[in-house]
Amino acid sequence: MRCTTCALVCAALLFGGAGYSPAAELVEGANKFNTLVYSATGNLSNGAGETFFVGRTNQGSPADLRRGLIQFDTSSIPAHSVITDVKLTLSFDRTSDTIDRAVSLHRVLQDWGQGTSNAGGTGNGGGGGAGAPATQNDATWLYTFYNSALPSASPTWNTPGGDFVSTASASTIIGEIQNSAIPYTWSGPGMIADVQSWVDNPGTNFGWLVLGDESTNGTARRFDSSDNSIGGDRPVLVIDYTTPVVPEPGSLTLLTTGAAGFVLFRRRRRSRGC
Numbered sequence: 001m002r003c004t005t006c007a008l009v010c011a012a013l014l015f016g017g018a019g020y021s022p023a024a025e026l027v028e029g030a031n032k033f034n035t036l037v038y039s040a041t042g043n044l045s046n047g048a049g050e051t052f053f054v055g056r057t058n059q060g061s062p063a064d065l066r067r068g069l070i071q072f073d074t075s076s077i078p079a080h081s082v083i084t085d086v087k088l089t090l091s092f093d094r095t096s097d098t099i100d101r102a103v104s105l106h107r108v109l110q111d112w113g114q115g116t117s118n119a120g121g122t123g124n125g126g127g128g129g130a131g132a133p134a135t136q137n138d139a140t141w142l143y144t145f146y147n148s149a150l151p152s153a154s155p156t157w158n159t160p161g162g163d164f165v166s167t168a169s170a171s172t173i174i175g176e177i178q179n180s181a182i183p184y185t186w187s188g189p190g191m192i193a194d195v196q197s198w199v200d201n202p203g204t205n206f207g208w209l210v211l212g213d214e215s216t217n218g219t220a221r222r223f224d225s226s227d228n229s230i231g232g233d234r235p236v237l238v239i240d241y242t243t244p245v246v247p248e249p250g251s252l253t254l255l256t257t258g259a260a261g262f263v264l265f266r267r268r269r270r271s272r273g274c
Helices: 002-015 189-200 249-272
Strands: 024-029 032-037 051-056 065-071 082-094 101-107 170-174 178-187 208-211 221-224 236-242
Touching: 032 051, 051 101, 051 208, 082 189, 101 189, 170 178
Parallel strands: none
Antiparallel strands: 024 236, 032 065, 051 065, 051 221, 065 208, 082 178, 082 221, 082 236, 101 170, 101 208
């Protein structure tokens, strides 16, 4: 009985000094965004517009293709934290489509830029869908960081239209709405895994590509961007996480002493056959 009691005490000293903090939450606005506007020369973008587009417009294939890019800064989350929940909210404000369509998030595999190109994108006309001339460091259909002085020297995507994981991290059905910002939320284990990977490896945080239904023209959806004039309509990412608690110096001393005692106890117990 005495041996058992001592073992329990030592084990408590050995393993009882560490744990995780109560859950914390980070609410973050988008760090950058852009619209990849199809262009055979890669010279169109929408880096500073109030909205961004996904899906296909009515311009005719392939010029109608649009894909969104969005990235959030997760660097304030302490290292070794465990991500427990992730929710992205985007305000959807326009489409000419009458059919519900899926819009999905895909983890981006290359860094990309946001310039000052502004295609507009507010009002009843659905402006902004055609894109605007790309400016320095804009992401475009062909380029990750557009070089306005020498476009051909711009670094390229490996695949035109962006490099991203083909499997969706999350997907949400977006309905028909006209000129009224409605919030939609994306969440799920795929997004948790993405954010966890960014916290563990900060240099890989290139955000998500927002992919609409590209099966036919006229499916485009317009979302409010981080440059939207209405603050409450801008993208928001909410991340829940827990963080390892580092024991106080006194606790570390106790932990070390307990560990040494436990090892000595085990040796003596074996020598006595106890």
